[in-house]
Amino acid sequence: MTTPPAPSSGAAREDVLLGTAALRVLAHPLRLQVLAILRRHGPSTATRVAGELGINPSAASYHLRRLAAGGLIEEERERGTGRERWWRAAHRQSIHDPATAPPEQREAGRACVQALALAYAEHLTRAAQEITRLPDDWFGASAYSDFLLRITPQDLARMRTEIFDVIDRYRGSEPLSPEGSATVSVQLQAFPVPGTMPLGPGEA
Known part of the structure; x- marks a missing residue:
């Protein structure tokens, strides 16, 4: 959700704080991939995206x-034709922080984050298929790591903020x-190991 768009005929606004309606729209892994394509490669059509x-x-x-x-993408009316519509990302990145979101966004926020995790898993699968053919310098600089830590939710939130600060600096x-x-693509996944955390109702 943080990939900047390629240059287009209309400049994308920097970022958007997702409301409930937008979270519901994004609660679909394929829709997240469509948005990522527009942000990564710039304006496109349904045929190209397909x-x-x-x-x-x-x-x-x-x-x-x-x-x-x-409200996450917009049509490039000056570029489209009667038979083909062009679309561009409306923002550089979408922002949703479950820790600060209002209570009425909880359900939509969980559904969106679940879809996001599924989309990231698919993205990582595609990247894994290219590992054996990556140039040596890029392979050497890449990271595919997993760390197990015993920390509190407060520690995890603090670590997340520190990592985000580093990314923002670059x-x-x-x-x-x-x-x-x-x-x-810099991915960050940090969550309780599946099967080790008591789950609430409807969250299994």
Whole structure:
């Protein structure tokens, strides 16, 4: 949800704090992938999005319309034709912090985060298929790590904030397109080990 968009004919606003309606729109792994494509590669059409995701254009068109209804993407009317509509991301990134979200967003927020975890898992699976063919310098710099820690929720929240601060520092200082650069996905997953935490009703 934090990938900046490629340059387009309309500048995307920096970020959006997700409301309940937008969270519900994003509670679908495929819809999250559609949004990521627009943010990563810039404006596209249903046909192009469908080709990249391996779905039919009518399904891609449906998800694009749902994202537009949620205010997450917008149509490039000056670029489209009568038969083909172009869409672009409306924001650089979407923000939802369950720790500070109002109570009425709890259900929608959980559904969105679940969809996000599923989308990230698919993204990591695709990345795993390329590991054996990565250039040596990029392979050496990549990280596929797992750490087990015994900490409290407060410790985890503090660590998350510190990691986000580091990422923001790199994002804020990077040139537009430095020589030798590539778009890098920095994923952070930190959660109780499945099967070790008492679950509430409806959360199994």
